[in-house]
Amino acid sequence: MMGSENADGFDETNLNAQRDDMENLDLGVDGDAGGDDPLKKSDVNGDASNSGYRSAMSTLSNVRDPLSAPPTVMIPANSDPLLAPTSYEDFRSFSSKPISSDNSYIEPPSYADVIFSPFDENSDSEINGAEDSSLHSQFSDSLSRSPSSSSSEYIKITVSNPQKEQESSNSIVGGNTYITYQITTRTNLPDFGGPSEFSVRRRFRDVVTLADRLAESYRGFCIPPRPDKSVVESQVMQKQEFVEQRRVSLEKYLRRLSAHPVIRNSDELKVFLQVQGKLPLPMSTDVASRMLDGAVKLPKQLFGEGGASAVPVHEVVQPARGGRDLLRLFKELRQSVSNDWGGSKPPVVEEDKEFLEKKEKMHELEQQIINASQQAESLVKAQQDMGETMGELGLAFIKLTKFENEEASSNAQRIRANDMKNLATAAVKASRFYRELNSQTVKHLDTLHEYLGMMMAVQGAFADRSSALLTVQTLLSELPSLQARVEKLEAASSKVFGGDKSRMRKIEELKETIKVTEDAKNVAIREYERIKENNRSEVDRLDRERRSDFMNMMKGFVVNQVGYAEKMGNVWAKVAEETNQYNREKQSS
Amino acid sequence: MESTEQPRSISGSMQSPRSPSSQPYLSVSVTDPVKLGNGVQAYISYRVITKTNLPEYQGPEKIVIRRYSDFVWLRDRLFEKYKGIFIPPLPEKSAVEKFRFSAEFIEMRRAALDIFVNRIALHPELRQSEDLRTFLQADEETMDRFRFQETGIFKKPADFMQMFRDVQSKVSDAVLGKEKPVEETTAAYEKLKHYIFELENHLAEAQKHAYRLVKRHRELGQSLLDFGKAVKLLGACEGEPTGKAFSDLGTKSELLSIKLQKEAQQVLMNFEEPLKDYVRYVQSIKATIAERGTAFKQHCELAETTKLKEINLDKLMLTRSDKVGEAEIEYREKARKLRENLRG
Numbered sequence: 001m002m003g004s005e006n007a008d009g010f011d012e013t014n015l016n017a018q019r020d021d022m023e024n025l026d027l028g029v030d031g032d033a034g035g036d037d038p039l040k041k042s043d044v045n046g047d048a049s050n051s052g053y054r055s056a057m058s059t060l061s062n063v064r065d066p067l068s069a070p071p072t073v074m075i076p077a078n079s080d081p082l083l084a085p086t087s088y089e090d091f092r093s094f095s096s097k098p099i100s101s102d103n104s105y106i107e108p109p110s111y112a113d114v115i116f117s118p119f120d121e122n123s124d125s126e127i128n129g130a131e132d133s134s135l136h137s138q139f140s141d142s143l144s145r146s147p148s149s150s151s152s153e154y155i156k157i158t159v160s161n162p163q164k165e166q167e168s169s170n171s172i173v174g175g176n177t178y179i180t181y182q183i184t185t186r187t188n189l190p191d192f193g194g195p196s197e198f199s200v201r202r203r204f205r206d207v208v209t210l211a212d213r214l215a216e217s218y219r220g221f222c223i224p225p226r227p228d229k230s231v232v233e234s235q236v237m238q239k240q241e242f243v244e245q246r247r248v249s250l251e252k253y254l255r256r257l258s259a260h261p262v263i264r265n266s267d268e269l270k271v272f273l274q275v276q277g278k279l280p281l282p283m284s285t286d287v288a289s290r291m292l293d294g295a296v297k298l299p300k301q302l303f304g305e306g307g308a309s310a311v312p313v314h315e316v317v318q319p320a321r322g323g324r325d326l327l328r329l330f331k332e333l334r335q336s337v338s339n340d341w342g343g344s345k346p347p348v349v350e351e352d353k354e355f356l357e358k359k360e361k362m363h364e365l366e367q368q369i370i371n372a373s374q375q376a377e378s379l380v381k382a383q384q385d386m387g388e389t390m391g392e393l394g395l396a397f398i399k400l401t402k403f404e405n406e407e408a409s410s411n412a413q414r415i416r417a418n419d420m421k422n423l424a425t426a427a428v429k430a431s432r433f434y435r436e437l438n439s440q441t442v443k444h445l446d447t448l449h450e451y452l453g454m455m456m457a458v459q460g461a462f463a464d465r466s467s468a469l470l471t472v473q474t475l476l477s478e479l480p481s482l483q484a485r486v487e488k489l490e491a492a493s494s495k496v497f498g499g500d501k502s503r504m505r506k507i508e509e510l511k512e513t514i515k516v517t518e519d520a521k522n523v524a525i526r527e528y529e530r531i532k533e534n535n536r537s538e539v540d541r542l543d544r545e546r547r548s549d550f551m552n553m554m555k556g557f558v559v560n561q562v563g564y565a566e567k568m569g570n571v572w573a574k575v576a577e578e579t580n581q582y583n584r585e586k587q588s589s
Numbered sequence: 590m591e592s593t594e595q596p597r598s599i600s601g602s603m604q605s606p607r608s609p610s611s612q613p614y615l616s617v618s619v620t621d622p623v624k625l626g627n628g629v630q631a632y633i634s635y636r637v638i639t640k641t642n643l644p645e646y647q648g649p650e651k652i653v654i655r656r657y658s659d660f661v662w663l664r665d666r667l668f669e670k671y672k673g674i675f676i677p678p679l680p681e682k683s684a685v686e687k688f689r690f691s692a693e694f695i696e697m698r699r700a701a702l703d704i705f706v707n708r709i710a711l712h713p714e715l716r717q718s719e720d721l722r723t724f725l726q727a728d729e730e731t732m733d734r735f736r737f738q739e740t741g742i743f744k745k746p747a748d749f750m751q752m753f754r755d756v757q758s759k760v761s762d763a764v765l766g767k768e769k770p771v772e773e774t775t776a777a778y779e780k781l782k783h784y785i786f787e788l789e790n791h792l793a794e795a796q797k798h799a800y801r802l803v804k805r806h807r808e809l810g811q812s813l814l815d816f817g818k819a820v821k822l823l824g825a826c827e828g829e830p831t832g833k834a835f836s837d838l839g840t841k842s843e844l845l846s847i848k849l850q851k852e853a854q855q856v857l858m859n860f861e862e863p864l865k866d867y868v869r870y871v872q873s874i875k876a877t878i879a880e881r882g883t884a885f886k887q888h889c890e891l892a893e894t895t896k897l898k899e900i901n902l903d904k905l906m907l908t909r910s911d912k913v914g915e916a917e918i919e920y921r922e923k924a925r926k927l928r929e930n931l932r933g
Binding site for chain 1: 780783784787788791792794795797798799801802804805806808809811812813815816818819820822823825826827828830831834835838
């Protein structure tokens, strides 16, 4: 018997079956009593799929009931651009644009019909700032992220088609297998040679290389963080789920890169996206081989013999890495320790109060974004649960109705059963609404998660600055000690009659070193200033973009909530009206 | 199924222009729960107010203090005395200790008890019960005494005999390979039984989901509240106008959350509780049906025993006349019991 069997099975494990249940639910095609079921539309056809019920819903919302609130609900009513009449007009024009082909009615404007968002599945507009999607620009120009000049430019990257490939190798064992992905770019940016579309195949290692090279070239910038390297076995690496996850994260990463106004024009990215075959960027070598490199250079460095000239000046400005720059690493470490623990102030201090405040603020912001995104997650879960339970309730009542109809011994019972069915149908509809609402909510509130990633990028930018500063400090503190050595040697040498040949030579070398160090110091200082400037402009840009993104997110979220609340309100109001007679009966008794 | 209204006895006549004394009425209300006692023995007492103009009652208004077990006593007495009638259901004993004194639980129980008494007062037969009068009027000590008599662990001797006989018949049935005696029944009665049993399942499931729905409302309310707070904090980090928008969103979320909690309460009291009430009612009906079955079985057994005694008597009449008298008395006993049972 239906009731007893399913009584135990009604938990989350049965959800899929239930969902099918609800999908197949004949909204009003039961063929029995209740002939005036307003949901019976010829296009429902016993298939209560989304399209069917949506057209049914349009009929419903045509019944203009007093309960659909005028769309001036939750948003603060001041000069806030959110409430500008223009945006309302946008909504109007939107409702005439069919979201799904079934919505053929031109509805009177109400939030109920405007339950889309720029993150609709129809418009594939993901995180890509300079999109020309009409939805985006119509939505609210003042808030649109696209800089006005490049509103017609676009670049769209898709990652697809993962394939297994094998490393060619001479060994008997054969090479490793790895996965490559097809990366397709569609763009009309002039830098890429006008409107074009092209594809390359890349593996994850290439992406790591790209990220590393970008980090070197764009110090001080807020570079979107790349997807994690995963420390998993090769078995897992080839699993469908993992590959798909990685594909998605790669796509997101590349899109974010191309959304960055500076990085999108970088050589590294261009090369990555365009050059067929092997990626012509210098690979990040692993630590071991770098150690080897460093070991060769180390003796020269340690004994100061022409060691300074062996290190090209431009490398000075890169952060010290293990292996090659052992000596420099030691020096900078010593410097940082003395910064922290030593009594003396380092020669150049981070004096920029503004910067320090900004750093604090960023940290605080990050905490709040984390918090908000956690609460967003639990909100989504609560909405999902609500929808599920509502649906289960509806189903239980449908079964009860069926049962009553079958076993009815009086006509009054049948009439009541029919009323019950209306209630049940309303509950099922509400449950579907919750599901839809939730999937939209997820898309909106995802913005919060996105920005968690961006906060990491900001931290990276700040870290670049700190390490550049450390380099400057190290070099600055070296100079005096080098000077002092020269002076000592000169003093000693002057005591020897005719000059001390070996000491003279040493003095010459030291003076060379000092000169190089001076140059390096100047370069380092220039670099530091450059990074500072990058920091500033990047943080400003980020702030602007984040604010506008958050505004859009909130707007979308609220519109969604209101729209679906209206839809649900309509549904329940209708049921209340239909069952009004019970209320009257009760009052008169 | 019955209508969804909560039954109230004809109490409106208090305000009606017709003089109260012309229309017989009996109106009861259960109010004012108060926690008494302490520790493990703590319990809730209710004030039961009776307003009536019936002659059997002592006066137009009476107020007594009753506790849950007094209601149980009343239900049990009615169940015994009025076999075949569906006795209105009582709210359950609470299973969970810590829930026992929550405001919500107490209110739900009070409402259910109120409905219980009023249904009895409405019922054409039950309202005439002497036990009802006792319940509504006796002072507290008398009530305590009555209650202890019934709910004590010392059962009446007759109960013991019945239990013994039940076991006996079950064993002999098994030994002799007899099937369970078919209950006196008709097709319509069977249909009704089947209906009732199935109905309970459906109602119970609906009620389960209704209860969950209440929970979901509360959870959604809570998460909206937390979300609103988090959003406000986030807004504090941002400048204008984002900051203000965030803080407004947060405030609205908090407001919504309060509404949701209210809605949860409404759903609980106006939807889930009545559903639960129906489930209980159906269960009470099932109990009555079971009683009928038991009564019938007893009847059958008595009939059998009587038959045996009759045969015995005839035998004795033919053989020894001294035992006849005894047997005849026994026989008459049984026959009387049989007639009594039949009436019940």
